[in-house]
Amino acid sequence: MKILRNRQKVEAFWQRVAKNRARRLLMLDYDGTLAPFVPARMKAFPYPGIGRILERILESRKNRVVIISGRNAKEVRRLLGLNRAVEIWGGHGTERLLPSGRLVRLPLPQASEKTFRRVKDWARAACLSGSLEAKHGSVAFHVRGMKKERASALIEKVTEFFEGVSMDSGLAVAAFDGGVELRTKGMDKGRVVRDLVRDMGWACACSYYGDDFTDEDAFEALYDNGVSFLVRRRFRPTRADVWIIPPDELKDCLLRYIL
Ligand SMILES: [Mg+2]
16 A cells, blocks of 8 residues: 555544544445456456455445446446445446435436437447447447457547547547546546535545546545545556555455444
8 A cells, every 4th residue: 555645634534434433435436446357347246355345344334335437337236246235326427326226317418319329330330339338328448358459449440439429419538448438528436426525524534446547537526525545456647645456455445444
């Protein structure tokens, strides 16, 4: 574990967690953070032992746990396979799966829906449907597992297409680790974090764990209100306060929420 900045804030945060005085808001990304990357996306299960730790955290009423992912929320729930209900915000915050099982989806502008259909048609015609992930509020194109040259050629081709169709559609093109995505403008993990922190109130001990470029919005949103953790084997420049290496350092951190 390496504290990158705001050492005082980070130490004060852990003290508050240890003293068990405040409510805690624990926000976690899924892919690359709780689960290692695998070429078969639908088989990206959590690191061994992580599920049990999360269940124990959920057993404590002091913790509100929220998983925030670019994936569809129900997909995350299936992959997590927890024996306890957990709140999951999917599609970068365009849908919300409540612990009760109710799924709340933000309505999308008609122009976005039309563009997503156009992307799907284009991918089918280009024989690329297998790499396309259609979600509520976004479509993602994945190249994980492909040879480097093919991956970068496809990223270039798809980015160009996404940029063309995103004009005047209320959508934005964003790169992530292993692909490129077309998503609803203004809907990012930073907005989700701001909404959740506001909902919990200033006295809450807030933290966020993530690995990807899309998590940087969340790190920034938490700057004044909590502590952010970059979860990655290899370091990269980040706005997070702390860098940890999964799965061992992640487990060490999460165990501290069990009281
Ligand atoms: Mg991730």
